[in-house]
Amino acid sequence: MHPEFVCRPIAYLRSPYAQRIDAPHQSTVVAGTESGAVVEARLEFVAELPPQAYADLAGFERIWLIFAFHRSQGWNAQVKPPRGGPKRGVLATRSPHRPNPLGLSAVELVAVEDGALVLRGVDLLDGTPVLDIKPYVPYADAFVGARAGWIDQIDAAQGRHSAPGPKRPRRPPGQG
Numbered sequence: 001m002h003p004e005f006v007c008r009p010i011a012y013l014r015s016p017y018a019q020r021i022d023a024p025h026q027s028t029v030v031a032g033t034e035s036g037a038v039v040e041a042r043l044e045f046v047a048e049l050p051p052q053a054y055a056d057l058a059g060f061e062r063i064w065l066i067f068a069f070h071r072s073q074g075w076n077a078q079v080k081p082p083r084g085g086p087k088r089g090v091l092a093t094r095s096p097h098r099p100n101p102l103g104l105s106a107v108e109l110v111a112v113e114d115g116a117l118v119l120r121g122v123d124l125l126d127g128t129p130v131l132d133i134k135p136y137v138p139y140a141d142a143f144v145g146a147r148a149g150w151i152d153q154i155d156a157a158q159g160r161h162s163a164p165g166p167k168r169p170r171r172p173p174g175q176g
């Protein structure tokens, strides 16, 4: 028997996305509203969490949210990605239907308030339970130009880049 790990939410997200169809596919590809307004969300900490726990987050441009896909039920070993192509192993996708329903999003931190964070660039449904937060630290977390397996292959076939922002050219072999 494998051990179970119990996680309790430290915060709940209040986002404008009520239904799965409303939410963006990734936090980095969030469009504005039809009126051009920027979409903001509020992450409200549970009352039991001491404010000292989220002190010092101000100044970080982005944070990682580790959360539960609380509206997902069940999972399959292979899933059909929304970008097309054949089914892929679930662990090689960002599908919300996973063996453990855990999600990971790097979102923009707009403000730290008493009991809450104001965020932009969320791809999470309203009411999503957040299990942990970590600061996004570019030197540790960013690997611009890293290979992206089957996603690179589809991008090459369709002549597009999934990754937002400028793609840095890969260093030639032997240059670090």
Ligand SMILES: C[S@@+](CC[C@H](N)C(=O)[O-])C[C@H]1O[C@@H](n2cnc3c(N)ncnc32)[C@H](O)[C@@H]1O
Residues within 6 Å of the ligand: 019, 020, 021, 023, 024, 025, 026, 027, 068, 069, 070, 071, 072, 094, 095, 096, 102, 103, 104, 105, 106, 123, 124, 125, 127, 128, 129
């Ligand atoms: C493709 S997943 C990516 C989420 C995260 N960035 C990741 O990689 O783990 C994003 C989609 O998950 C769905 N979703 C978001 N929050 C959810 C929740 N709490 N429960 C179930 N599905 C959710 C929405 O349909 C959204 O478009």
